[in-house]
Amino acid sequence: MASLDVARLSALVILLLVCAGFTIGLTFAPCYSSLCVERFFPYQARVHLAVYYSLLAGVLAYMVACCTIPALGKFTSLTLTSKPLQLIGKRLSIGGILLTAYLSALTFGSIGYWYPELHSYWYARAAPVDFTQKIYRLVWTGVTGHWLDILIGLVILPIGRNSLIGRTFKIPGSTLILIHKILGYTLCAGALVHGLIYYSYLAYYVDRATEEPVFQEFLPDNPTVTWKQSEEQGIYTWFVLPTGAITGIIIIPVMVVTALPVLRRISYNTFYFLHITLAALALILVSLHASTDFYCLLPGLLLWVYDWVWRLRHSLVYKAEISVQDAGNGWYRLVLPSTGASTELQVEKAESSHMEVSPLQTYYVNIKEISRIENHPFTAAVGGTAASGPTLLLRKCPERKKAKSRDKEWTWKLAALMDNTGLLKVNTTARIEGPYSPHTPELYTADHIIVLAAGTGVTGALSLARWWAIRNRSAPHGSLRIVWSVRDVDMAELQEVQYVQAYADEFANMEFIIHDSSTKGRINMHQEMGSALQAGSRTWVYISGPETFSADAEAACWERKTKLGHGQDSLAWYTASYAV
Structure with missing residues (x-):
């Protein structure tokens, strides 16, 4: 289970x-919203906020419990489906349910x-002008609107790599993105239902608006006045x-349509900046729409501020000189600035302090000469040495039909x-974010x-091999098997x-x-799975490659995990994914 960062948890x-x-x-x-809910329903508005923040507190307590009680964490991670669900691409777990x-x-x-308070309020407003026949539509407009607050x-809530929530509880980015997607789809459906109910009321209002009492009592754009x-x-x-x-x-x-994979992958930058811009506009509009929207948005807004301040403070405002090299056979090498500590020294320090240094370190690199806005993720192939920084490797992406x-x-x-x-070598400047390391405690045991690995996904394997060799020299134990799939052996x-x-060649x-x-x-x-699993031993699998390759390996x-039984801890794995 994940160890908790007390400082970050305290901040949350x-x-x-x-x-x-x-x-x-x-x-x-x-109040400065167009609809000040607390002006009409002060008690219910405060109860609503108490419920919302209790909901957040409950989720926080649940995550703390899963991290600190191994049995609970293991129970909630149990899956109930053997194959991923079609709509979400993930297996259904007890924790998810x-x-x-x-x-x-x-x-x-x-x-x-x-409902009781809204029902009483709207019927009291509508009864004097004989407008009660369809007034229940306004009641449900209000009810669904408050679902949308939540x-x-x-x-x-931020889901990026610097998310305070993700870093506190070691939640994989893919899990945060999945939760964000489900909430986003639900919000979109709820917003459409909310709007349709109100427009059905508005149709009734238009039919009756020729009656002066009805017309004067309800403003079509804001019936509360x-x-x-x-x-x-x-x-x-x-x-x-x-x-x-x-x-x-x-x-x-x-936002939902442009975030669909088929459109998102055409131009990730277009999706990303459109998503951010529209989200900012939506936050302004919903805060103006109703006061309870802003009250529920506040924690997420503050976490976004923290996220961006952290990024600016640690990477985005600083430039570093990197070396770009032609490594031959279609490979290119990026050498980052030295951190002053070698991989060997980091491993030795980690072992002496009974901690672990992750061999899987991801960096996000932005090179102005290539793109002012786009950054690219890399898993380091070689950790830092005393003389040079981490080494990143890449190849050109597959050919497209259109050269442009x-x-x-x-x-x-x-x-x-x-x-x-x-x-063969060019120096340039870049902004570097990282390193980011996945939470893989099973690796160390x-x-x-x-x-x-397949294709350029071998970079993480190379780093793992170096880390394993350093550890194995001091305490020989276990085995390492790397299988790298290539289409061209010249790679x-x-x-x-x-x-x-x-x-x-050195290690048997x-x-x-x-x-x-x-x-x-x-x-x-x-x-490959069957050849490595042995009775009484623990096996950890690292998967990295194209999406179909990774999906097959994960399946x-x-x-194999299903055959072993959920109660067994003999098999664990991690899939490196940068799918957009």
């Missing part, structure tokens, strides 16, 4: 308490305190409908930067390590690969196999 608890107290306090202060049930119960449970507050009140309070009261319509019918659906589109790819532009100079003519081949318990898929076909994943791991 303090943030939650401050936001809860501050927002409830704001319900007693002047419990979390969904908890969020659903508190979200939809808000009917209990909103959903929008949850969906805005009369025409007379809107004239006294100003045009500000008219913003409820337009802000809701723009956000719920235009912005959120556009191909030449815009980050890797092709980097290759062109080298090729145009005619030199494994008796056997299997690496299944193996690389200095970093030759180093690992030398390790394989290490294998490095280059699998030529052009002649031998795909790797038999099930055979083999799941199948």
